[in-house]
Amino acid sequence: MTEFRAALAGDDGTLRGAVEAAGGRVVAGDADPDAVVTLGERALVETALGNPSAPVLPIDAGDGRHAVRRVDAEAALAALADGRGRTESRATLSVTVDGDRRARAALDATLMTVEPARISEYAVSEGDGEPIARVRSDGVVVATPAGSSGYARAAGGSVLAPGTGLSVVPVSPFATTVDTWVVDDEAVVRVERDDCDVQLIVDGETAGVVPPKADVRVAVDGHVPFLRVSPSAVSSRRRR
Structure with missing residues (x-):
């Protein structure tokens, strides 16, 4: 052998x-x-x-x-x-903010208010389509299947099998009924309104602040x- x-x-x-x-x-x-x-x-x-x-x-x-x-x-x-x-x-991911590449990810990318327990409003879209949801929450995490068993799961998302898409999960949403989503290979998250700065965190590392109305595009870029x-x-x- x-x-x-x-x-x-x-x-x-x-x-x-x-x-x-x-x-x-x-x-x-x-x-x-x-x-x-x-x-x-x-x-x-x-x-x-x-x-x-x-x-x-x-x-x-x-x-x-x-x-x-x-x-x-x-x-x-x-x-x-x-x-x-x-x-x-x-899957691996590219993460861009209004077309400018910020980082790559193997597990997840998260938008999160800098101050704990401060609510912002986010629009979630699949690719360039119309928003599938608007949610008030502390943040939103987009995870690959490999990352879906980590922070996304802790926030209430499902654990995905390989090749089944991306998990999109609001973090501490201000709602009694909480939705999560699975998109094919691209999610766009926009900060519609913020009460404080919103930062981008990629695979656990801070990747800067995201301004309101900027499109944060998280897309499969390889395998x-x-x-x-x-x-x-x-x-x-x-x-x-």
């Missing part, structure tokens, strides 16, 4: 030990690895947006739906080494291969 070769990102010693315990070998990113294994959300984001040299296996970057839990790292890597994994395509190991494969390896 061919030896499993893994490049690492964000490792604190956990991944190297897990790769070696699974019978694999750690190699450099330019040494034709079978996988790039990342530890933590920041390493995942930087790897996914940096043209990885192999499919990405994220560890400890979410609640287990789109990433492997740290405790399961060795079992997941052993399952991959046995050929019990599959590749899935995950990155991710590795997925089924829970049954992980649990069967753990029991051995």
